[in-house]
Amino acid sequence: MSGRCRRLLAEAAALAAERRPGVVLFTGGRGGEAEQMRAAWPGRTDVELVVEPTAAITAQNASRSLPLLLARDVTEVTVVCAPLHLPRVRYLFGGVYGRAGIRTSFRAARAVPTPSALAWELGAALVARRQRRAAQAELDG
Numbered sequence: 282m283s284g285r286c287r288r289l290l291a292e293a294a295a296l297a298a299e300r301r302p303g304v305v306l307f308t309g310g311r312g313g314e315a316e317q318m319r320a321a322w323p324g325r326t327d328v329e330l331v332v333e334p335t336a337a338i339t340a341q342n343a344s345r346s347l348p349l350l351l352a353r354d355v356t357e358v359t360v361v362c363a364p365l366h367l368p369r370v371r372y373l374f375g376g377v378y379g380r381a382g383i384r385t386s387f388r389a390a391r392a393v394p395t396p397s398a399l400a401w402e403l404g405a406a407l408v409a410r411r412q413r414r415a416a417q418a419e420l421d422g
Contacts, residue, residue, distance in 0.1 A: 293390075296361060351383075371387055377417060
């Protein structure tokens with residue numbers, strides 16, 4: 282598991298200790314990240330750990346995890362992500378989850394931004410609107 286995933290996992294575990302949720306959701310199919318984070322979960326043991334392993338992009342993280350949350354009657358979530366990823370995560374998850382009536386907040390884990398991560402986020406911002414529309418279409422469809 283990458284250092285980035287470890288930092289996200291630690292932040293999610295700290296958040297779960299504060300907020301005491303019933304569900305912690307891991308999403309992402311790239312290299313099995315979601316399953317790896319679930320297996321390494323260092324947090325509370327009295328929460329349901331849910332994995333959505335098929336998403337390849339952030340918009341799919343939102344659209345493919347939404348049915349899992351709705352099936353569990355989740356009405357409020359906090360999405361944990363890297364600081365550079367936060368603007369796009371707000372746009373994508375806020376739009377998809379918000380449309381479904383889920384109140385969404387965000388928390389950035391501590392991470393040192395790298396030039397490649399910055400370049401990735403700048404490039405991804407150019408297609409975020411199209412990706413959000415596609416994610417919503419996947420749900421509507």
